[in-house]
Amino acid sequence: MSAFTVIGKGGREHALATLLARTQTVYSFGGSDAIRAIAPALDSGRSVALDRPLEDADLDALLSQPDSTLVFGPEQPMAAGWVDQIRLKNSDVHILGPNQFAAQLESSKWWAKEFMIRNSIPTGEAVRIKSIADFDRAALRFEPPYVVKADGLAAGKGVALFDDVAPAREFVDGIVSGDLFGTPQPALVEEFLKGPELSIFLLLDGQRAMQIGTARDYKRAYDGDAGPNTGGMGSFTPVPDISAADQETIHKSVLRPILEGLQRDGIFYRGFLYVGLIRTQHGFRVLEFNVRMGDPETQAVLPTIGDDLPNLLEWAAAGQLDRCAELSNVEQEEENFYRLQPQHAAVCVVLSTPEYPGSSNGSQPLPDLDTQTAQLPQGHYLFHAGTRQDQGEWHTHGGRVLNCVATGSSVPAARNSCYALIEQLRDLPLRHRSDIAAAIE
Numbered sequence: 001m002s003a004f005t006v007i008g009k010g011g012r013e014h015a016l017a018t019l020l021a022r023t024q025t026v027y028s029f030g031g032s033d034a035i036r037a038i039a040p041a042l043d044s045g046r047s048v049a050l051d052r053p054l055e056d057a058d059l060d061a062l063l064s065q066p067d068s069t070l071v072f073g074p075e076q077p078m079a080a081g082w083v084d085q086i087r088l089k090n091s092d093v094h095i096l097g098p099n100q101f102a103a104q105l106e107s108s109k110w111w112a113k114e115f116m117i118r119n120s121i122p123t124g125e126a127v128r129i130k131s132i133a134d135f136d137r138a139a140l141r142f143e144p145p146y147v148v149k150a151d152g153l154a155a156g157k158g159v160a161l162f163d164d165v166a167p168a169r170e171f172v173d174g175i176v177s178g179d180l181f182g183t184p185q186p187a188l189v190e191e192f193l194k195g196p197e198l199s200i201f202l203l204l205d206g207q208r209a210m211q212i213g214t215a216r217d218y219k220r221a222y223d224g225d226a227g228p229n230t231g232g233m234g235s236f237t238p239v240p241d242i243s244a245a246d247q248e249t250i251h252k253s254v255l256r257p258i259l260e261g262l263q264r265d266g267i268f269y270r271g272f273l274y275v276g277l278i279r280t281q282h283g284f285r286v287l288e289f290n291v292r293m294g295d296p297e298t299q300a301v302l303p304t305i306g307d308d309l310p311n312l313l314e315w316a317a318a319g320q321l322d323r324c325a326e327l328s329n330v331e332q333e334e335e336n337f338y339r340l341q342p343q344h345a346a347v348c349v350v351l352s353t354p355e356y357p358g359s360s361n362g363s364q365p366l367p368d369l370d371t372q373t374a375q376l377p378q379g380h381y382l383f384h385a386g387t388r389q390d391q392g393e394w395h396t397h398g399g400r401v402l403n404c405v406a407t408g409s410s411v412p413a414a415r416n417s418c419y420a421l422i423e424q425l426r427d428l429p430l431r432h433r434s435d436i437a438a439a440i441e
């Protein structure tokens, strides 16, 4: 048996901790009450700021189980340099997460864009904007709608689309002045790309890569992709409209150049990499990289990996992903590149407060989730995304509260099971979209 420490507190991390804890010892750091209930907290329940460098006492606490593999959930600690701090203190610890330099693939949109341009990875055209004068020049080059991005991390609020120049200019002004996200930072204006999106999840060990899943998420709050943007209201895996020929194209034009580019540019990358793609009429383009798994995509993808999950994470963190060649459900695409065949399809539906993405009025009591979780049939999961425990009772704590997940032999089968499970959950003061994975055959 191995040991893992899961860092982070959302539904993605609860899924990681839950699935690993089935067969392994799991600790948590910066976790939620639900995570701490299955994975003892190395932080002793103290609140840890994930977006700042670790204080010495917290670093010591995190390394108090030095034989456990550290698995980073969210991007902020990697962008804040935790991996570098840990390495300086103990170079033997196995870590699944990139260092601060490599984490710029997510923490600086322009850095990522330059990486793609240098390595001929197809992506939309973009201009870096440091002032309103830069924007006024750039606006002449692009057709509406205008895609504007903050260069740095912005808690999911750094990307916006505008039909008109004036509000785009105002958004840029807020970014470069610091009024919107605290500190002044550059912005990007990008070419608008149209088409279906898909996410590919890679696991890298510093030298090799494995595709562990494909997924699509639903960002809008309401059915029919209506309403405001959210952190994600549901997801499904695998993406069925990707043919073998598409997969081959994506591999050759995107995934292989990523691995080669990391090596050519001397970027040591060990951890998850989320490749956000769009299929345009001119072919696949990379929209973004994230140095983590997606949320709520993780909650669907990880259950499809089955019992191999701990081994894969351990091998990647130890720089030994080639050991996966012994698994029957792994295909070797080419030297140093593997693809995992999912064992199932899965659908995740997010149960949120009625007000989400607006904030709610306080915390609402939830029914006995522990009994409901204990009674779940095989292949069904109820992950906690935003809950807290008060005197033994569960309460809402945040907008996205629970993630209901079911696996199945196909996406429609998983979808039926997932919605049937939601029907059975009683007395929840929560709402959900009813069309997750609806149009998928």
Ligand code: GLY
Binding pocket: 217, 231, 232, 290, 293, 294, 295, 296, 297
């Ligand atoms: N679901 C999108 C993300 O995790 O960034």
